Amino acid sequence: MPKGGQGRADLIYGLVAAVAASAMFAHTFSARYSNEFLFGDVSTVFFPRLLLGTIALLSLGLAFKGLRSTSTGGLPKIHFRRFALTFGATLVGIVLVWYLGYLIGMPVGVFLVGLALGYPRKLILAATSVAAPLIVWLVLAKFAQVSFPTGTLF
Amino acid sequence: MIEFVPQAFAVAFSFEVLIALAVGTFCGIIIGALPGLGTVLGLVMALPFTYVLDPATAVALLLAVYVSSIYGGSISAILINVPGTPQSAASVFDGYPMAQRGDGALALGYATIASFVGGIFSLMVLVMIAPQLAKFALRFGPIETFALIVFALTTIAWVSSGEMLKGLLSATIGLFLALVGPDAMTGQIRFHFDNLFLSAGLTVIPLLIGFFAVSEVLFQSATLKDAELPAVRSGGFKIPPWSEWKKRIVTLLRSCGIGSFIGVLPGTGATAAVFVAYADAKRRAPNPEDFGDGEPSGLIASESSNNAVSGGAMVPMMALGIPGDGGTVVLMGALTIHNVIPGVRLFSQQPDLVTQIFVLLFFANILMLVIGGFGANLFSRMLKIPTTLLMPLVFMMSVVGAYAIRSNPVDIVVIAVFGLIGFLLRLNRFPPAPIIIGFVLGSPLEVSLRQGLILTDMNFLAFFASPIALILFGITGLILLNLFGAGRLVGRVFGRSEPEA
């Protein structure tokens, strides 16, 4: 087994990718992809299978490299808690924008992401969270008629 | 056609046209700089405003947005490591390191001037040899296009900074992602798992936003040291000294040439052209190891080629009525609505209009240089807020940009999913560019391959019968041989664990 974080990471990434590629490959055999040939053409799954096979091979290569890795170097040090909070905040923000619409969801989302990142001045953050999405909305949606999510709940 | 120039200049100097150019340039730069919007969306936004304008003013506005939005993407690429447009994806490699070590103003100077040179170079190409170039472009049928794309894929080697295996893997995944959605050859929908929204496939901007912008937000969250530090410490605008330019003139011109040439050939697009130019510059440089670490040549190659594509893409649009890239599709639609029908008949029936368009393009580039130069200061100052405040705003623009292009919720999901994947890959030293290269080239690669197979009755060897294709395959082969040096192939790919810088 590899000693360092780098090697372990390569091994894991490689295996995950190989499994995903193989699963997709198997999927290409399902009934929905049968036969829409024109003359002289290959099937619609020819090229995808070629690519998926290559991905599987390369991933196994990566896993192999990770297995045999002798380096003790690791991955960069990360603040897991802050990362998890930020990612969670972005997800919540996206869900809110989708269900409640941009005007409600985005300010909340911006605020949450800022909080998660640790911006210290909450008042300024709150003000920016409201002002920035609003300005963008006024300019893009009202003026330039760009399409914005309007929320699926109402 | 030269006889129309004085009149064209007179029109260009009229009040409305100048205002249109100025407004278009200013807005274009901002649209380019805000991650997630992009050139195509910028043109789509400008379109309704042109209805009430006369053709010259309308074209002025659109060309200004077109040209300056390409440049605008470099601003955020350099200052916050997030490409504002897909065409600036290669500018982060050297632009951001330059900014980090305090040379941000210099980087912006390089980017602005290189963009200007790229634009003017391709304009000259457009003016002088558009019809002939268009005729040459026609000789690139499916087989030749396939060969070109295979060649373009070799650029992965130069943007993988030592992690060749990971670069290849990312690129192949990118190629595969491009296949999700309708198959251009049969119309059958692939890999959508019966989801209506997925049946439209994925597009490049949400992928780019997720992979570069959102993953940057996440990366900052994981590694940021001080919450109070401003995101942009060095900005502004500084014109790099002539001595620095002199060393890089050849790179500059070659990148302009590559951008113009690839822009003329419909099918590959600006993003691919930029990487080809970058790879070429790196390959020929005396100091390839500095690329990716703040070597100005890398930035020059990227920014001059992406603007050069603009002029190149207008060649088939104007000479044949066939749009060269996403931006020219909208441009052509806009021109049509204003009764300017690009194509063979335009050159013969309305040469004065053609001259007018050329002159306006010239002015658009000039204004981009001027306003860009003065604006760079403004933008840098605006971005001098703490990273922890800036990143949420990047997140906001990501969501807006993802949905704006085609109102498809898949795109919003994409930015989250690929934000996470991008973060994980970045953590494990995967180079970020190959997946974008693969994605952009995936569909044209497959389509040209299959069209070629239909034309040659499934005989792949017949691909080598085309002289253009043969030359391209040959160059590709040489590059690969050179890269790997026959015997060291295996050792190189499954390399030692120390990546090169």
Place this chain on the structure above:
Amino acid sequence: MIRTLTLACIGMFVTGAALAEYPEKSIEVLVPFNAGSGPDASFRMLQPELEEILGQPMVVRNVGGAGGTVGAAQFATQAADGYHLAFMPVGTTTTQPHLRPVTYDDSSFEPICMTIQDPMGVSVSPDAGIESLDDLIAKAKAGTVTSGGPPPGSLPHIGQAAVAAAYDVEFKYVPHEGGSAAAKSILGGQVDVLVDPVGSILNYGLKPLVVLNGSRVDGAPDVPTIDEIGGKPLRYSIWFGLFAPAGTPDDVLAKLDKACQDGTATERYKETVANSGRTPRFMDRAEFSGFFKQQYQDNADLLTAIGLKK
């Protein structure tokens, strides 16, 4: 009596007021293709006219993908309140539904009016040395003729399949991303034939051999119709129409119909459309509804006859 009259007057006033109120805000028009594309540009030519007549902005929303089916499917689920309309072509509404599973059919939409109808023609490269359709058929009988166009199921594809079937020959079809990509292949000599609206053919600099229509096309007065050269009466054209979701109130539809009629009658509209190589054609709601239903059925039969629909 007076009471009845008063009530009647109040009634008329109220409904009249309700009628007069539409549209009260901007109307969203969904175009199931990307900005700048043919269908998109075709609508944008009409957009300023409608905005002026209705007095409200008409906001275009592009939802491209899969021949327009993604946008059309989304449109079918939208509110039938008169503020959500769609501008869709023949392919998306009458051919695509027969070729793959979609969530809508002809009963999902209320046709309002037709705005453009471009007859298609068979075209070749001007340098190919083919002067007439007979030359082309002879070439097909003697060897291989390749034809190009958008992915299978589109009108150009159906058109070329129908022509080939009518003359009992085979064209080898090479799909492209769209009409202009195919035109490039024709001009480059890699592919032989493109069936596309005559206006587009002329814009690309291709040579039309025959028009698949009952009468000649204004932009190409010297090009014979298929009837004139003794062929089967093939009729293929790309038309665009304005639609509302099924269930939209009648008075709203009537108002839109009138606006459409007035909008397509303006000189500015007719000139812009003609200049771009398209053929303006107005069909009002009554006529278009019947036409639409007929096309939906006819195209189903046609696709089966050509062998595209199982």
